[in-house]
Amino acid sequence: MNEELIDSGNLPLARKSVLPGTGFFLPDDLEEDLEDEEAAAALEGAEVAVVADPDADGLACVALLRAAYDDVAVVPEPDEEDAALEEEDLEREPSDADDTALEEPEPTPHAVALLPASPHDVEDALARVAEYGDEGVDLYVCDLCPDKYEYVEDELAAALETASRVSWYDHHQWDDEVAAAVREAGVDLVVGDSDAECSADVVYRSLEYEFDPIYEELAAVTRDHDLWLREDPRSDDLADYAYWTDPAEYVEVVRKYGADLPDWVAEFIAERRIEKEALIEQAVGRAELREVGPYTVGITYGRCSQNEVAEAMREQGADASVIVKPAGSASIRGTDEFERCHEVAGKVNGGGHPKAAGCKPDIYDDMLDYANHWTTRGAVTKRVILEAFHEVVESEDAADGDETDGDDLEAAESTKSGD
Known part of the structure; x- marks a missing residue:
């Protein structure tokens, strides 16, 4: 295949917005081989290994762990960043890989090794620790939650x-049975309150280490974005920098500078x-508002930053928002009016928080399905996610109906007793 056909770096913005990054089109075997290396x-x-x-x-969790283990700091020089300004936008989603060229890995001097993983491939990272880690290594898994224990059972055992x-x-919403199974396997599992803590908060309070104040502030600013509080403008900078730069670089920069990123x-x-x-x-220009029971759901399609798009739809009156991505995945964002995003995602091969979740419906059997996805701007994906919203809302209505029936019965019995 002509490489120019899958290189989105020079595409007009309107076309780039509806197509996935170059990495999406690379064979899984090639990507897996690189990740193994x-x-x-x-x-x-x-x-130490950190998945x-x-x-x-x-990545803030990794920074905290490297500080706690007194790991070597390797901060990049500013001039190394000049070339990165010209690189193609990265799509850091489980199924939508980078537009950058694949390069041979270089050995790292770190005693605390980072293995990046998504919720969809955490088992692969665990398997790599089992295969390539030294006997007796300390293993930490951070900011990841398996939907089912069987997804990680064998790899975790290894x-x-x-x-x-x-x-x-x-700090995600864990199923009680999954959490119990992970603990029974021999894991020290600590799950924070997803409405009050981010994973960096959990690491900060769980490690028996006296951190420099810079790390407490880093966790607080990270929480500001991760819980979508948006009270500290630095939190958007951290989120964007983590999204666009190499994970290893991000960790070392925040170890040195904390939440106050340098000018470069x-x-x-x-x-x-x-x-x-x-x-x-x-993406905002494509947004539509749909009524699902008492809720207004905003839905759109595009390669974009989902949180800002969700905020724009909220300002248009959406109680919940869905952003369908060209790679087939989708982000679901809620508000104070709708806090059941994780339940919606759970019905379409995903999960997450009450106000923030992600999924990838299992509807793509071949490339023709993806071609239809791109040309229709995610029509099938939108439909199945909206159906999931209807199911969740209907279950909510049914639960409310049961409570009302119970109240009516109690009132009737009280009246009868009074007679």
């Missing part, structure tokens, strides 16, 4: 045989935001 290089000689979501929250101990720190990073973020804002505008 990177994991082997990172774990060679490492005392973490490569967003700002997951990792437990290699590691001296396994700690799992998270601010310049990098400002440059990238020009295109980010344009892609947001494209």
Whole structure:
């Protein structure tokens, strides 16, 4: 295939907005081989392995762990960032890989090794720790939650045989049975309140280590974005920087600078935001509002920053928002009026928080399905997610009806007793 056909770097913005990144079209085997090599290089000689979501929250957990283990700091020089300004926008989603070229991994000097993972492939990262980690390595899993225990059961068992101990720190909505099974396997699982803590908060309070105040502030600013509080403008900078730069670089920069990113990073973020804002505008322009029971659901399609698009739909009157991505996945965002996003996502192969969740409906059997997805701007995906909304709302109505019936019965019995 002509590489120019899958290189979205030079596409007009309107076309780039509706197509996935170059990495989406690369064979899974190629990506898996590269990830194997990177994991082997990172774990060679490492005392600690950290499997973490490569967003700002997951990477803050890695920064905290490297501080606690007094790991070497390797901060990039500002001039190394100049070339990155010209790189293509990254789609850091489980099924939508980077537009950047694949490169051979380089050995890392870190005693605390980072293995980035998404909720959809955490089992692969655990398997790599079992295969490439040194006997007796400390293993931490951060900011990740398996939907079902059987998804990670075998790989976690293998990792437990290699590691001296396994700690799992998270703040997502865990199924009680999954949490119990993980703990019974021998894992120290700590799950924070998803309405009050991010995963970095959980790590900060769980480690027996006296952190520099810079890390307490880092966790607080990370929480501001991860819980969508948006009270500290620095939190958007952290989220964007984590999204656009290499995970290893992000960890080392926040270890040195904390939440107050240096000027050269601010310049990098400002440059990238020009295109980010344009892609947001494209997605917002496609937004539709649908009525689902008593709720208004905003729904759109595009390669974009989902939180800002969801906020724009909220301002248009949406109680919940759905952003369908070209790679087939979708982000679901709620408000104070709708706090059941994780239930909606759970019906379409996903999960998350009451106000923030993600999913990828199991509806793509071949490339023709994806072609239809791109040309119809996610019509099938939108339909199945809206159907999931209807199911959740109907179950809510049924529950309310049962409570009302119970109240009526109690009132009737009280009246009868009075007679």
